[in-house]
Amino acid sequence: MRRRPKILAALAAVALPMTVVGVSSGGPPPAAAATPSPSGVAAEAFRAASAQYGVPEAVLLAVSYAESRWDDHQGKSSTSGGYGPMHLTAVNPSTSVDLSGGPKQVKAESLNTLYTAAKLTGLDPVALRNDTAANIAGGAALLADYQRSLKLPVGADTSAADWYGAVSTYAGATDRTSAAAFADDVYTILAKGAARTTNTGQQLVMPALKVTPAKAQLARTALPAGPARVTAAESAECPKQLACEWLPAPYQVTAPGDYGNHDLADRPKTGKIDYIIVHDTEGGWQGTLNLVQDPTYVSWQYTMRSSDGYTWQHVKSDDVAWHAGNWYVNMHSIGIEHEGIAAQGATWYTEALYRNSARLVRYLAAKNNIPLDRAHIIGHDQIPGTLPTTVAGMHWDPGPYWDWERYFDLLEAPIYGHSVFPVKAGSIVTIKPGFADNVQVITGCNSDGTCTPQGSNFVYLRQAPDDAAPLVKDLGLRPGSSASTTQVSDIGARAAAGAQYVVAERSGDWVAVWYLGAKGWFKSPASAPDAFAKPGLVVKPKPGKTTVPVYGRAYPEQAAYPATIPYQTVTPLQYTIGEGQAYPVGDASIETDYYRAVTFDGVPPNDHVQVLGKDRYYQIWFGHRMAYVRAADVDLKPAF
Missing domain, CATH: 1.10.530 (Lysozyme)
Known part of the structure; x- marks a missing residue:
């Protein structure tokens, strides 16, 4: 197209x-x-x-x-x-x-x-x-x-x-x-x-x-065989076509009452795996391997080298690595670090890296029953903050230069891009702007404040249907009233490839979608659209509710916790869903739970145990990041 x-x-x-x-x-x-x-x-x-x-x-x-x-x-x-x-x-x-x-x-x-x-x-x-x-x-x-x-x-x-x-x-x-x-x-x-x-x-x-x-x-x-496996217990969990080896992250006591750098678990028994998260290392592969072997640092499941896609596994998929910046997401995800620097983009994200990453993700998704879509194969930049105070500090990798469309083609699950349904108010649209010729204005990559023009994976959202209109606001990233910016790290006004939104209205070539509790406009002419309508489920505030709170995690209600495990307070973020708004559902069957793991080699029933709640949540597409809403606050309906 x-x-x-x-x-x-x-x-x-x-x-x-x-x-x-x-x-x-x-x-x-x-x-x-x-x-x-x-x-x-x-x-x-x-x-x-x-x-x-x-x-x-x-x-x-x-x-x-x-x-x-x-x-x-x-x-x-x-x-x-x-x-x-x-x-x-x-x-x-x-x-x-x-x-x-x-x-x-x-x-x-x-x-x-x-x-x-x-x-x-x-x-x-x-x-x-x-x-x-x-x-x-x-x-x-x-x-x-x-x-x-x-x-x-x-x-x-x-x-x-x-x-x-x-x-x-x-x-x-x-x-x-x-x-x-x-x-x-x-x-x-x-x-x-x-x-x-x-x-x-x-x-x-x-x-x-x-x-x-x-x-x-x-x-x-005359090439040697693939990487040696130390023992069956230590072999890497990788597809046989991928050059991959086991390089364990240390699980050990680092000080009295402290340990690192991941948690033992028994997933999916202690929490199902819903997400695979694409990270970039923001540095070279050897330095990254050094970090993951530091027991006082954080961890992730895999590291992949840029030049050839060679892969190391550090944490077993049934254990919980510390990589997402959100404990609920850690509980339910596998993290893959890709050698690269987000602001430099295509110079790091090689064809070999894309192909081998897709090979690994297909394997992991099949093994853990994870859907191959953009609600479950996600970037680190899509992870929500856990509290209002943590939103601004969340990560933005792999950045605007990761080619999600190419990646999902390699996953054999192409991002939706058909014109069967009309793009109109109330319909769900999937963003698909192309990549190579989608050269957006981005700043702040180089020391002089510029970014080398190159393909990017998103469209900007504006406050009005006008190329000169300011970008939409993100109260979590910029707590004041200022608009988002074109800075390479500012995701506040970006709708990335594969993301889904509900159309609020249409005006000529411009489409407005519900985004972070307000309307965001982008240009998508019928002759060269950047968004395509598709069927799906949306959430809307229940009748009588003028606003609905939005959450960064789906923790259980207080009654679900036994007396020996402290209640993890359920705190809404600074965003809300207003009356008349609607947002697409990314997953309607997530677990409401909390994996209690606070001591080294802890023992159930008070540690290394999953607390399951009855208060249901839905994962939704909200802004650039995903979010969660309580099922009790919204109605689940098909888009029209």
Whole structure:
């Protein structure tokens, strides 16, 4: 579906033609590829490289898509030191040693494929970094070289099925598990096909090509097997396709009467798991691993590396990690830390990170019966404060540059984006603004107060249907009367991809939704909509109630607590739902409970025990964050 750009013309990306550069010959070019080829200027570089180096064009396209989705990043490297659509690397090997007991020293050539490609092609490394066609030629030369080293046939007319070994080698992985995961992704892309407009405006189409890859070729690569498992009890809970190891967070006494850094539990018996939370580390992976091994620090279940999606598990899923900043959410969630910095966005959130994170989340969701939707697979930025005083201090990662639409495509649960139902007052709408061309004005990322223009995952909400109108207010983040801002960390006026709201009214191209107890306006013309209507349930104040309180947790009523366990006060947040307003229900079957865990290695019935209440709550979409309302205060009704 076409998406309109959201950036001023002065900031619009310029589409640069992709020129074909001269490449050194490794012999006469093979016959043209037999598979269907895409059309357009950009595609010519793939055709030329395929013919010159004897790599099937479909394989070359699929490897590039798996590495970069065909983007060239305009000469800038990824955090793993990769350049261009083929992600040719130029990295200092000493920076890639895993000190935690994971993958050891990576071979220098796998970290410096850009220089290997320069030797194979005769092209200048500067050209390989900056010129897209040269970069594609370098990637093709590498694949052909890997194929020859495995003593396998080379030729543009060879079967794509016979390149599995070379493709797995291209991953630069340190073990067979990681290499196979990359190759399997490439062949999945081949089977499905792909079509995309790149960051420079080039249109590429790769027709679907179903082949049965020769996976036995993986044995020719001489890569070691995946991460060693210490014992069955200590093995990581990960899908077998994911390179993953157990690196435990310490559960130990740190001082008299104090301990860290998580709680033992027996979920789902002591509380079902409802959410998987996407975090970013705000730093490098090694420092993050050091922190989670500190018994005086907090914890989370998994850490994932940006460059390749390599994963460490620290806390078992049936135990409670301290990661969400909200004990109720901790009780019911699994936290995944992704190496990255929210204000820098796409330079950290690599294709490998997205793919392996989605692979892990699919596994965890299936294992714990968690729905694959944006009410249950959530960002840290969606977690509500527990009390009015904690709202302003809640986190905002993974930030505006995490591509939720791409992520849910990889989860095989695409964010709703159909035009079956009209967008009108009373209907539920799902936000889906696109990503690459949804370049919103964001400030405060860099030292000069700017942010590099790039795709973002949200639309701004305004106080009136006017581009010049101030952004909506968030009383929790800005207790005064001031409007929200465009600061990268200010989520007060953002409706993110996959979020749901109830339409309050419509005026031409503008749509108003109920948001934090007031109307928030965004532009969504019928010709290029950013919101799509869908059926669902909403909550409305019961008749006679002028306001309904909103909560950051669903704790039990006082009568549910035994005399030996202190009552956890149920305190509403500073927001309310007004008469006539409505909000979508994210989950109508959450547990009203409190997991009591306040001492080291505590013993039931007074510690390490779940207190269950009878006072029902609903999880709702409220602002940028989720919230909870008491069922006794609202009516549950279908949207219309």
